Amino acid sequence: MADRIGSGGPSLLFLTDEQLRQGIEAMFFAYRGFTADPDRILDAHGYGRAHHRALHFIHRSPGTTVNNLLSILGVTKQSLNRVLRSLIEEGLVEARVGARDKRERHLYLTEAGADLERELSEVQRERMRAAYREAGPEAVRGFRMVLEAMMDPVQRRHFNRLKDGE
Amino acid sequence: MADRIGSGGPSLLFLTDEQLRQGIEAMFFAYRGFTADPDRILDAHGYGRAHHRALHFIHRSPGTTVNNLLSILGVTKQSLNRVLRSLIEEGLVEARVGARDKRERHLYLTEAGADLERELSEVQRERMRAAYREAGPEAVRGFRMVLEAMMDPVQRRHFNRLKDGE
DNA sequence: TTGGAATGTCAACAAGGCTGACTTAAAAGC
DNA sequence: GCTTTTAAGTCAGCCTTGTTGACATTCCAA
Numbered sequence A, B: 001m002a003d004r005i006g007s008g009g010p011s012l013l014f015l016t017d018e019q020l021r022q023g024i025e026a027m028f029f030a031y032r033g034f035t036a037d038p039d040r041i042l043d044a045h046g047y048g049r050a051h052h053r054a055l056h057f058i059h060r061s062p063g064t065t066v067n068n069l070l071s072i073l074g075v076t077k078q079s080l081n082r083v084l085r086s087l088i089e090e091g092l093v094e095a096r097v098g099a100r101d102k103r104e105r106h107l108y109l110t111e112a113g114a115d116l117e118r119e120l121s122e123v124q125r126e127r128m129r130a131a132y133r134e135a136g137p138e139a140v141r142g143f144r145m146v147l148e149a150m151m152d153p154v155q156r157r158h159f160n161r162l163k164d165g166e
Numbered sequence C: 001t002t003g004g005a006a007t008g009t010c011a012a013c014a015a016g017g018c019t020g021a022c023t024t025a026a027a028a029g030c
Numbered sequence D: 001g002c003t004t005t006t007a008a009g010t011c012a013g014c015c016t017t018g019t020t021g022a023c024a025t026t027c028c029a030a
Helices: A010-015 A017-045 A049-060 A066-073 A077-089 A111-135 A137-150 A153-163 B010-015 B017-045 B049-060 B066-073 B077-089 B111-135 B137-150 B153-163
Strands: A093-097 A105-109 B093-097 B105-109
Touching: A010 B111, A017 A049, A017 A111, A017 B017, A017 B049, A017 B111, A017 B137, A017 B153, A049 A066, A049 A077, A049 A093, A049 A105, A049 A111, A049 B017, A066 A077, A066 A105, A066 A153, A077 A093, A105 A111, A111 A137, A111 B010, A111 B017, A111 B137, A137 B017, A137 B111, A137 B137, A153 B017, B017 B049, B017 B111, B049 B066, B049 B077, B049 B093, B049 B105, B049 B111, B066 B077, B066 B105, B066 B153, B077 B093, B105 B111, B111 B137
Parallel strands: none
Antiparallel strands: A093 A105, B093 B105
């Protein structure tokens, strides 16, 4: 952990391979914690992470189209369709034919879907809240900055669109 | 930083549901970026993320036992074994019978294994380095603090052990 | 009217999780 | 010394979630 990295000086300290590796491991372990609580609930309901993601983004953008959801999630339509079908069959999601463009399906959570989404997001937000509280507001700003910088440009666009409520 | 729970002043801003949801989405999108580069390389070699994780932690703790790796990765031995077997068969990992306890297998990267690990970690570190550079050292500290606070206690122990080079 | 876009569906396959049952070898404990 | 426990490996089978490829339907728009 020694400082002096040759000519680099202290401003480069956080860019040593060791520091970068620690960042990588932090992402790995933290992501496990991040998904642990929802995973338990999903399991009890017989769903998986893919269902959670669909519920989350439909909740976030009610009336979104399948295609839009596809590009946010970055999976194939076949993969999403399997998940979406079970959510629709079991009454958690409603797909309404588009008024303007009847090819499109607009997706909405039913009351039951909103209930499950709330249950899932509650535990996940609780974990995030605890972490934010423990780390403090300044750390949270840094956390958000690094995460945003780590995204692919396409993901980053999605992220900022959602953030701005588009 | 004491966030008073009363009046909900600006110190509570970062704990609103909206802020927390943005944190959740940031984790989701950033994790995709985080794994994107290694995934491409792995794919070209016919390996998957599970192989990457094994290579990473064997590199990190040369001579680690299967059981230890198991508890770091948090998967079943059957699951790890499948991955490990292919890595050993293809000459990327070597398993040496323990000297003190002959039941144990100590895992090491071969030269070929170290080569692939380097290739993988290089692109991942490069992404992390770019993100760190863009966000700045102060942000990096916050990033690390929040991630660590988000881990389950067990993961956090693993993380800190690795960090301290145990 | 016709091309192409949006959607849905079928089939097949792979990675990587899981459980359960069982073996082998060796260490530990009585 | 004998028994139990532990570390590791293996077989079989299952699930979720990702992938390709092929193909049908609907319907907007040029």
